[in-house]
Amino acid sequence: MAATAYNRCIFFLVDGAREDVMRRMIETGELPSLRRYILDRGDYRKAVTSFPSTTGPAHVPFLTGCTPGSCNLPGIRWFDRSQPEGLTHYRQARSYVGPGGLYIDSDLRDGIHTIFEYFERPAGVFSLVNKGLGLFENRTLLTRNWYLYYAHLSGRWQVMDDAAWRYIDRAVDQAVDFLSVVFPAVDEYSHYNDPFSDATLEAYRAFDRGFGRLAERLQRLNRLDDTLFVVSSDHGLTATHTHFELWSFLDEIGFNTLYYPRILRSGCDAATMVSGNGMxxxxxxxxxxxxxxxxxxxxxTLRQTDPIEALLEQEAVDLVAATREDAVIVCGRRGTSEIREIPGGIAYRVLEGKDPFGYGGMPAEASDEQMLSATFDTEYPDAPYQLLRVFGSPRSGDLIVSARNGYDLRFRHEHPEHKSTHGSLHRDHMHVPLMMNSDIAAECVRTVDVFPAMLNLTGRTVRGTIDGRDSVTAATRAVA
Ligand SMILES: [Zn+2]
Incomplete structure (x- = not known):
């Protein structure tokens, strides 16, 4: 438990903020309010998000302390093989893009507590997960879809971020003790332009200006010093030059594939559920x-054509993973490896060829923390832990595809065209910034660790078992 207890916490999720972009903008003085009110009083870390590195599932760890796999939300779209097939596959398929987003709370695995349940006066703004919030505590229950629709049609995503600051002001006036706010502009400007475009960078600067106004306001109210600020992101993004239509490829090699939005297709024998769209x-x-x-x-051996081999022949596909008994098998062009959960950690070994992740000198057995440290600055940070967690979800695919940078896995039904991608295991999607106006003890942090830290720093105790560990207020991470 940390020495300082804060009376309230505000969690800012700058959706799609790239770690390197945010760090560089801080270093060059383009985000002066974050520096002044957060970093001069606390710490900055490069952190690892949860796989799939996509909006929705990657928001959940901050709010529950559990990975998307443990929450049984393994993607922004998924297929549930335990549901009856019926005439179509409607009841088996789920997408949180659009109105399906309303199901997130009820889809959470039983026994998962959200952070909202720990506070007396919590509130959420543009939050996808709202379990534990009353009707009036979900500040944008009625307006979120309206804003999304307007911003989608007009392309003016900054309007949503600007509105978020007004909701925050009102929540502060009503003395909230926990507030979670999602800022969608960086993610959306990246998707429709580029992660480094002027419009995208301007959305980071606008966030900083809004944050500065809020901090000044809290200072006038004498509430600045006892407010815990946490700023982070759910994934990075990379520019996309080629779209690979995964469902039509599966059809070409002999399957009849279900996909969004064509979920009323009947008689399918394969389903593809894309997230981000790099996974x-x-x-x-x-x-x-x-x-x-x-x-x-x-x-x-399902068909004449081996889908794993056929997928790996495609430029767009970087890695493919599936399960064998209690192990995850990962295949890349370099070779094949095996990940196994063992008491106290993870066993890892190369089965054929070279390491598919390009890891060198990996321990054969290590704790989850040692695995994180050993892989943190590689091309695929934390991939062994993350794959084990996502395959632990009953709604996970039999095969998981991680796209190569520059490619995505969906084309025809994305309007307007997506020019950036996230969702994959690559570090450009998995690394995210993490800032707090409080010390961060560990060098290597997972975003799932932020949840217990927010609770501890506000004097609360975690209930039940979670994936996260409070590496933020106490250095519990061992070094590999
Ligand atoms: Zn996102």
């Missing part, structure tokens, strides 16, 4: 029902 779950029907998840070896 996809693929599900295969084995025999008459969807009940059983085929293993790595079964997937390879």
């Amino acid at each position: 996809a779950h693929i599900y295969f029907k084995m025999g008459e029902t969807w009940e059983e998840r085929p293993t790595y070896d079964e997937i390879r």
Whole structure:
């Protein structure tokens, strides 16, 4: 438990903020309010988000202390093989893009507590997860979809970020003790322009200006010093030059594939659920029902064409993973490796060729923390831990595809065209900034660790078992 207890916490999620961009803008003095009110009093870290590195699932760790896999929200779209098939696959498929977003709270695995449940006067602004908030505490319950629709049609995403600051002011006036706010502009300007475009960079600067006004206001109210600020992001983004239509490729190699928005297709024997759009779950029907998840070896012999080999021949595909008994098998062009959960940590070994992640000198067995440290500054930070967690979800695909940078996995049904991508295991999507006006003890932090830190720093105790560890207020991470 930290020495300082804060009376309230405001969590700012700058959706899609790239770690390197935010760090450089701080260093060059373009984000002066964040420097003055957060970094001069606290710390900055490069952190690792949760896989899939996508809006929605990657928001959940901050608010629950659990990874998307443990929350049973393994993607922004997923397929549930435990649901009955019916005439169409409508009941088995879920997308949180659009009105399906309303289901996130009820889709959370039973027993998951949100941070809102720990506070007396919590509030959320543009939050995707709202479990634990009353009707009036979800400040944008009625307006979020209106704003999304307006911003989508007009392309003026800054309007949503500007509105967020007005909601925050009102919440502060009403003495909230926990406030979670999502700022969508950086993510959206990146998708429709480029992660480094003028419009995108201006959205970072606008965030800083809004933050400065809020901090000054809290100072006038004499509430600045006892307010904990946490600023972070759910994923980075990379520019996209080529779209790879994953569902049509699966159809070409002999499957009849279900995908969004065509979820009323009947008689399918495969489903692809894309997130971000650099990650996809693929599900295969084995025999008459969807009940059983085929293993790595079964997937390879489902049809004449081995889908794993065929996918790896595609430029757009970087890595493919599936399960074999209690292990995750990862295949890349370099080779194949195996990840296994063991008591106290993770076992990792290369099975064929070279390490598919390009890791060198990996420990054969290590704690989750040592795995994080060992992989933190590689091309695929924390991939062994993250893959184990996501495959732990009953709604996870049988096959997970991680796209190569520059490519995404969805084309025809994305309007306007996406010019940036996230969702993959690559560091450009997995590294995110983390800032707090409080010391951050550990060098290597997962975003899932922010939840227990926010609770501890406001004098609360975590209930039940979570994935996160409070590496923020106490250096519990061992070094590999
Ligand atoms: Zn996002």
